[in-house]
Amino acid sequence: MMDLFSFKRFFxxxxxxxxxxxxxxxxxxxxxxxxxxxxLLFGYAINSNPKNLPAAVxxxxxxxxxxxxxxxxxxxEYFRFSYKVDSAEEAEQLMKEGELQFVVHIPPDFSRQLIRxxxxxxxxxxxxxxxxxxxxxxxxFSSLASTALNRDLKGTLSDLRQNEAPFEPVIxxxxxxxxxxxxxxxxxxxxxxxxxxxxxxxxxxITREKERGTMENLLATxxxxxxxxxxxxxxxxxxxxxxxTLVLLxxxxxxxxxxxxxxxxxxxxxxxxxxxxxxxxxxxxSLAKNQLxxxxxxxxxxxxxxxxxxxxxxxxxMPEWAQAIGSVLPLTHYLVIIRGIxxxxxxxxxxxxxxxxxxxxxxxxLVLGILRYRRTLD
Amino acid sequence: xxxxxxxxxxxxxxxxxxxxxxxxxxxxxxxxxFGFLGPNGSGKTTFIRMLCGLLTPDAxxxxxxxxxxxxxxxxxxxxxxxxxxxxxxxEDLTVRENLDFIARIxxxxxxxxxxxxxxxxxxFSSRANQLAGSLSGGWKQRLALAACLLHxxxxxxxxxxxxxVDPKARREFWDEVHKLASEENxxxxxxxxxxxxxxxxxxxAYIAYGKLLAEGTLAEVISSSGLYTWSVSAxxxxxxxxxxxxxxxxAVLQAAPFGNTLHVSGTDKSATENAIKTVCAGVQExxxxxxxxxxxxxxxxxxxxxxxxxx
Ligand SMILES: Nc1ncnc2c1ncn2[C@@H]1O[C@H](COP(=O)(O)OP(=O)(O)OP(=O)(O)O)[C@@H](O)[C@H]1O
Ligand SMILES: [Mg+2]
Numbered sequence: 212m213m214d215l216f217s218f219k220r221f222f223x224x225x226x227x228x229x230x231x232x233x234x235x236x237x238x239x240x241x242x243x244x245x246x247x248x249x250x251l252l253f254g255y256a257i258n259s260n261p262k263n264l265p266a267a268v269x270x271x272x273x274x275x276x277x278x279x280x281x282x283x284x285x286x287x288e289y290f291r292f293s294y295k296v297d298s299a300e301e302a303e304q305l306m307k308e309g310e311l312q313f314v315v316h317i318p319p320d321f322s323r324q325l326i327r328x329x330x331x332x333x334x335x336x337x338x339x340x341x342x343x344x345x346x347x348x349x350x351x352f353s354s355l356a357s358t359a360l361n362r363d364l365k366g367t368l369s370d371l372r373q374n375e376a377p378f379e380p381v382i383x384x385x386x387x388x389x390x391x392x393x394x395x396x397x398x399x400x401x402x403x404x405x406x407x408x409x410x411x412x413x414x415x416x417i418t419r420e421k422e423r424g425t426m427e428n429l430l431a432t433x434x435x436x437x438x439x440x441x442x443x444x445x446x447x448x449x450x451x452x453x454x455x456t457l458v459l460l461x462x463x464x465x466x467x468x469x470x471x472x473x474x475x476x477x478x479x480x481x482x483x484x485x486x487x488x489x490x491x492x493x494x495x496x497s498l499a500k501n502q503l504x505x506x507x508x509x510x511x512x513x514x515x516x517x518x519x520x521x522x523x524x525x526x527x528x529m530p531e532w533a534q535a536i537g538s539v540l541p542l543t544h545y546l547v548i549i550r551g552i553x554x555x556x557x558x559x560x561x562x563x564x565x566x567x568x569x570x571x572x573x574x575x576x577l578v579l580g581i582l583r584y585r586r587t588l589d
Numbered sequence: 590x591x592x593x594x595x596x597x598x599x600x601x602x603x604x605x606x607x608x609x610x611x612x613x614x615x616x617x618x619x620x621x622x623f624g625f626l627g628p629n630g631s632g633k634t635t636f637i638r639m640l641c642g643l644l645t646p647d648a649x650x651x652x653x654x655x656x657x658x659x660x661x662x663x664x665x666x667x668x669x670x671x672x673x674x675x676x677x678x679x680e681d682l683t684v685r686e687n688l689d690f691i692a693r694i695x696x697x698x699x700x701x702x703x704x705x706x707x708x709x710x711x712x713f714s715s716r717a718n719q720l721a722g723s724l725s726g727g728w729k730q731r732l733a734l735a736a737c738l739l740h741x742x743x744x745x746x747x748x749x750x751x752x753x754v755d756p757k758a759r760r761e762f763w764d765e766v767h768k769l770a771s772e773e774n775x776x777x778x779x780x781x782x783x784x785x786x787x788x789x790x791x792x793x794a795y796i797a798y799g800k801l802l803a804e805g806t807l808a809e810v811i812s813s814s815g816l817y818t819w820s821v822s823a824x825x826x827x828x829x830x831x832x833x834x835x836x837x838x839x840a841v842l843q844a845a846p847f848g849n850t851l852h853v854s855g856t857d858k859s860a861t862e863n864a865i866k867t868v869c870a871g872v873q874e875x876x877x878x879x880x881x882x883x884x885x886x887x888x889x890x891x892x893x894x895x896x897x898x899x900x
Contacts, residue, residue, distance in 0.1 A: 428677035430643050432694045433667045586662075588643050 237504045260347050261528020266313035267294040267302050274322030276360060280333065280378075281315070283359035289348035302336075306385070307561045309547040312338050312345060312527055325360075325377055332381045339384035340554045341395045344525030349382055356380045386554045393466045398553045399522050401458040402545040405481070406488050406516050409451055413492030414505040416443045417584075422501055427588065436584040440577075444489045451485030452478070462553075471556035477549065480566055484545045487573040494580035516542040544568045592619045594744055594776040595640065597651025597658060602635050602644060602799075609635050611799035612649070617778060617792075619743075622770050624790030625780045628892050632799040633780045634674055637746050640778075641671045654744055667695070670737035674748040674780075676729045680722025684713055684732055687721050688739060695740035703739060711735045711765075727754040734762070738769070745769070747779040751786065763789050784885045795891055802891045811882055816842070816890050818854040818882040819865060823875050825849060831868050838864040842890055854886050 266284070270277055284290040294311060296302045305311040316334040324331035335352050337345045356376035387394045417439075420426040429439065455478065462468040470477060491512060492505075499505035517523055519537035526537060526546075537543045544565035551557035559566075595617035602610040610632040617623045627633050638644040640653050642662025650657070656664045678687045688707065692700045708714050711731050716724070721732060730750055737745060747766075751759045763786065769775040770791075779790065787793055793810050795803040803810045823831060828846055835844035835853055840860035844853045855861030869875055 423680070424673070424675045424677045425679055426677075427643065427673050427675070428671075431641055431666060431671040431673075432691070433663060434694055586642075587645055588638060589645055 235501075235503070237500065237507065261344050261525045262288045262348075263291040264289060264312040264344065264348055264525075264527045265293050265310060266290040266315065267296045267305065267311055268292060268315045268317065269296060269299045269302050270315075270317040271319035272317045272321035276322045276325055277317045280317075280355075280359045283355055284315070284352065287351045287355060289351045304561070306336070306338050307551065307555050307557055308564070309338075309551065313348065321378070328377075330377065330379050332379045334381045334383060336383045336385055339387040340550050341521070341525050342387065343395075344528060345384075349384075352382065353380050394468055394554055395550065397458070397462045397466050397468055398549045399546050401455060401481075402484070402520075402542050402549055403517055403522055404454060404458065405451055405485055405545075406542050407513055408454065409447060409485055409488035410492040410495070410509045410512060411506065412447055412450075413443060413489045414495045414499070414509045415502050416493060417496035418499050418502045418505045430586060430588065436581050436586065440490070440493050440580060440584065443493060444486060447489050448482060448485050451489075452482065455481045455485075468553065470553050472552035472558060476559060476562075477552045480545070480548050480552075480562065480569075483566070483569055483573065484541060487541045487569055487576065490573060490576045490580055494576050494583065497580055497584045516540050519543070521546050538568070539572065541569045541572045593617065593652075594619050594621075595623075595651075595653050595778065597640070597653070598649060600636065600639060600649035600651065601647045602632070602639060603647050609799050610639070610646075613796065613799065613801055614651075615794060615801070615804075617776060619776050620770055620774050622766060622777045622779065622789070622791045624787045624793040625778055625796070626782075626787055626793060626888065627780075627796040631797050633796065634748055635799075636796075637671070637748055637778065637780070640665075641669050641746060642666055643671075667740070668742055669744045669746060670740065670742035671746045672733045672737045672748060672750055674752070676733060678721050678729075678732060678736060681720065683718050683720055684708070684724070685717040687732065688736055691736045692739050697740050707735050707739055727758045730754055730762070731758075734765070741773070743775060745775055745777045745779075747777060749780050749782070751781060751783065759783070759786070784883070784888075787884055795888060797892050802894070803887075807884065811884065811887055814882065814887040814890060815856050816854050816882045816887055817856070817858050817861060818852055818880050818886055819861070819877055820847075820850050820880045821853055821865060821869065821875070821877050822850040823869070823872050827872050831872070834868045835864060838868075840864045842893065843886060852880075852883075852886060854882060854890065856890075 268277075268281055281292060285292055290313060294302075294305060296305065296314075299314075299316070302311060302314040306314060314336040316336065318331060318334075321331050321333070333356070335349070337349055339345055356378060360377050417426070420429060459470065459474075459477075492509065495505050495508040495512070499508060515536065519529065519533055520526070520540055520542040521537065522542065526534060526543065529537065547565050548557075548562045548569075551562055555561075593616050595615055598614040600610055600613045600615075601608065613632075613636060615636075625633055625636075635644060639646050640658060642658070642665055646659070650659060652658065653665050654668050658665065679690070682690065685704065685708070688704045689700070692704055697703050705714075708717055711734065713731070713735065716728065721729065724732060730753075734747075734750060737747075745766075751762055754762065766777055766779070767789075770777055779786075781787060788807055790807075792806055793804065794801060795810065803813060805813065821831070828849075828851060831851065832844050832846065835841045835851070840855050840857050841853055841864050842855045842861075844851055846852075853861065853865055855864070865877060869877065
């Protein structure tokens with residue numbers, strides 16, 4: 212009579228689902244793997260108060276004061292003076308390439324002016340294209356001014372400690388003077404969007420053929436692995452280019468962000484970045500047994516990409532190991548390139564090393580994918 | 590004329606330790622329509638996949654179209670047409686788009702014309718723009734055949750091409766296959782579970798548990814089986830009891846009802862005859878007559894025998 216809900220039937224379904232879940236080891240592994248990875252990445256790699264940011268000194272004054280100031284900055288743990296630069300030009304170049312976050316300029320006569328109580332200026336240049344990365348360090352620098360020289364200013368000089376700080380800290384935010392966070396986020400979003408959509412689209416490309424049985428037919432034809440892969444990558448490059456154009460247009464009209472560098476260069480690099488992500492997807496696709504597995508692999512690639520690339524959190528603020536993983540990922544390099552071209556007006560010379568990193572990743576993935584593509588059903 | 594199109598020996602295929610094709614040797618001559626039969630799971634599909642390079646044999650060697658099946662898979666792929674057991678064309682493409690795709694892959698000369706000709710030949714013209722996924726089962730099979738024929742292969746490997754196809758369409762399908770074999774000298778290796786289709790083949794092979802159990806023309810296969818068959822007709826109500834008794838007898842290998850008659854077979858002629866006499870004793874309106882064993886009787890017999898050998 213009451214046949215609305217049968218617990219037997221209900222139980223039958225539960226049982227079946229458990230059996231299927233157990234059979235699909237890959238899904239099982241991912242179910243455990245994704246939360247573990249996420250926890251580790253968010254828990255350890257993320258540092259919302261980034262420290263040890265790369266800095267350099269351009270000094271025209273070699274007195275003890277300047278040395279003490281640098282030492283105090285280093286002690287604050289926000290700055291890491293890892294580069295020795297010989298000129299302001301060299302420092303500027305390194306900053307454009309994204310290697311340096313800060314440059315301290317010590318003017319000539321700094322020590323002399325300081326002793327005379329003239330409160331000389333001390334200039335800190337900060338790469339503000341990522342405002343979050345530098346904000347703590349910048350305020351640390353400002354507060355440092357009054358205390359850094361306490362030990363040096365003794366005896367007759369102790370008067371200088373009395374009132375204001377003995378020198379005047381000046382901060383110059385480069386590339387994004389209005390500290391506009393959109394300026395940082397919008398170009399980066401382009402990379403994130405491309406990574407997400409491109410990897411997912413092709414991840415399903417070959418598994419779909421496998422699941423529908425059309426793979427058997429494809430394999431029985433003279434088609435070569437490279438032909439199948441290239442044939443599945445190229446159409447989506449066009450879609451990727453449309454996405455890039457869309458983001459650029461929105462950036463221009465909604466956020467008033469212009470491309471300072473060459474648009475042509477931007478598209479050129481983007482095409483390779485798109486192709487790289489597509490080949491990641493294709494490779495997942497030839498590894499996965501079904502579409503679900505392919506999607507899971509894509510998530511597995513996507514998560515570290517957004518967390519460790521410098522999109523969510525300042526790259527230089529992450530621990531060494533996280534930076535090491537991040538520097539393998541194409542998105543990391545694309546972010547530096549795209550921010551460089553859009554905000555700093557970088558040319559090819561400044562982005563070259565990051566572009567090479569993307570190409571190496573692209574080649575490695577492509578080779579793996581072609582090797583893994585089975586020409587048989589074994 | 591007697592050029593060998595398929596000539597393989599000692600082919601073995603194992604899936605995770607389980608032998609699925611066991612030292613199979615097969616010779617097929619040009620222009621033959623070779624029937625490849627065997628029960629479900631006997632390894633037919635697996636064997637065909639090895640012929641066209643979709644699976645790698647664990648042992649054995651041989652030639653297909655004169656090319657080494659272990660090394661020249663690429664050339665074999667170009668000259669053979671393989672129709673898979675499961676429909677494997679794109680359901681989200683139309684008939685014409687599917688054919689066009691295949692024609693481009695094989696670089697068929699005069700592509701547009703070939704496609705139109707193929708569609709006309711198989712009566713597809715009115716369905717050219719229909720999505721393949723919306724075709725009925727029989728039409729899907731036809732599309733698959735049409736696609737296999739586009740590049741004019743010398744060897745057709747058809748894996749259960751007529752499963753689920755109505756009798757008239759099956760008849761037409763076989764007429765087409767015969768025409769291809771005689772007019773274009775195509776060689777056809779075809780698997781089927783239909784006995785009437787097996788009888789339309791020029792030669793047959795029967796495999797079970799991956800082993801070749803019989804090979805030859807229809808008559809050769811039947812006579813080499815050494816199976817004798819009788820048709821016993823008796824009143825309907827007597828049949829169940831008779832079947833039970835016959836099946837209990839060791840000499841009787843098969844006893845199966847066909848309408849109002851029983852087909853009883855065995856390899857030991859006199860022992861089987863005795864068994865029938867014993868069982869029939871006292872039954873009214875009886876008639877017993879020896880008939881020629883049918884292919885089905887032979888195959889069921891081979892299947893049972895194969896199982897004994899296997900275990
Ligand atoms: N990829 C595979 N992995 C593991 N076992 C397989 C695989 N393909 C086939 N088999 C096994 O090999 C055996 C032979 O399968 P095959 O498909 O060749 O049989 P078949 O003769 O074509 O059967 P049918 O008449 O049902 O189509 C079966 O037992 C099957 O389970
Ligand atoms: Mg089969």
